Amino acid sequence: ETGVTQTPRHLVMGMTNKKSLKCEQHLGHNAMYWYKQSAKKPLELMFVYSLEERVENNSVPSRFSPECPNSSHLFLHLHTLQPEDSALYLCASSQVFLAGSGGREQFFGPGTRLTVL
Amino acid sequence: AQTVTQSQPEMSVQEAETVTLSCTYDTSENNYYLFWYKQPPSRQMILVIRQEAYKQQNATENRFSVNFQKAAKSFSLKISDSQLGDTAMYFCAFMALSSSNTGKLIFGQGTTLQVKP
Numbered sequence: 634e635t636g637v638t639q640t641p642r643h644l645v646m647g648m649t650n651k652k653s654l655k656c657e658q659h660l661g662h663n664a665m666y667w668y669k670q671s672a673k674k675p676l677e678l679m680f681v682y683s684l685e686e687r688v689e690n691n692s693v694p695s696r697f698s699p700e701c702p703n704s705s706h707l708f709l710h711l712h713t714l715q716p717e718d719s720a721l722y723l724c725a726s727s728q729v730f731l732a733g734s735g736g737r738e739q740f741f742g743p744g745t746r747l748t749v750l
Numbered sequence: 751a752q753t754v755t756q757s758q759p760e761m762s763v764q765e766a767e768t769v770t771l772s773c774t775y776d777t778s779e780n781n782y783y784l785f786w787y788k789q790p791p792s793r794q795m796i797l798v799i800r801q802e803a804y805k806q807q808n809a810t811e812n813r814f815s816v817n818f819q820k821a822a823k824s825f826s827l828k829i830s831d832s833q834l835g836d837t838a839m840y841f842c843a844f845m846a847l848s849s850s851n852t853g854k855l856i857f858g859q860g861t862t863l864q865v866k867p
Contacts, residue, residue: 664853675754676841676857689854723795729853738785739855741795 635659637742639724645748646714654709654745656724664729665707666739667699670721682707683729714749721746752777754844756858763832764866770817771827771861773842781847784818784825785855790838798840801825832865839863 637658646652658665667679681689682701696718698710707724725739753776763769775784786798801809801818808816813830829836842858 666854675859676855678854681854683853721793725795725855727853737853738783738797738800739853740797741787743792743794746793 637724637726637740639722639742639745641745642743643746643748645750646711647750648714648716650714651710651712653711654722654724654747656707656709656742658705658707658724658726658740658742660726660728660740662726662728662740663704664727665701665704666725666727667707667709668723668725670723670744676723679709711747714747716749719747719749752779752844752846752856754842754856754858756840756842756861758861759859760862760864762864762866763829765832765834767832768828768830769832769863771829771840771842771863773825773827773858775823775825775842775844775856777823777844777846779846779848783845783847784816785843785845786814786816786825786827787841787843787857788836788838789841789860790835795841799827829863834865834867837863837865 640655664683669677678691679693680699685701696713700708721744723744724742727739728737755774782803784801787795788798789795799811799814815828817826839860839862841860843855
């Protein structure tokens with residue numbers, strides 16, 4: 634496997650289900666990101682993990698719960714979702730510099746197409 | 751707060767012709783990166799080109815080039831000799847090189863480009 638992979642690619646769930654999205658990066662990066670992409674809207678940043686520590690949470694409802702057990706893996710745990718949560722969920726990774734100079738470009742996975750019934 | 755605006759929701763171009771996609775941004779930062787990403791119908795987001803704000807020279811990558819006007823906060827993408835495979839949604843994105851250092855990207859709304867045979 635190369636780059637950034639995401640599983641599953643498609644997921645249909647009911648509002649009472651619990652499911653998890655998985656992301657894995659094979660690039661040796663130290664930061665990972667979750668984005669939500671809805672139709673006709675810009676990509677919305679949800680969470681940022683840098684060096685396995687959550688450094689940003691963009692006012693995301695608690696029904697979305699991220700987990701980053703190590704620098705290569707990122708999960709998004711889902712429970713009691715709403716139909717408006719149906720979207721494409723994209724994972725990305727990048728190399729963030731530690732000297733206060735930001736980071737490099739992000740590499741994206743193929744996304745998980747989530748449908749909430 | 752930074753914002754990125756793409757004012758052209760949809761564009762089309764004939765194969766082999768040239769097209770320019772517009773992007774403007776607003777920021778008080780002096781050091782930052784700008785990116786153009788491409789998202790084909792298969793949904794894998796791919797980096798097209800990157801521009802460092804401190805560089806006056808416009809970035810180029812084969813048929814893709816940018817016109818970076820820092821004072822005007824403008825960052826347009828020119829695609830020369832358009833090919834059918836260039837059909838995709840194109841996103842302009844901004845990354846501040848600030849001390850917060852999360853590598854966060856701010857995306858525009860996207861421009862859907864269709865290359866016609």
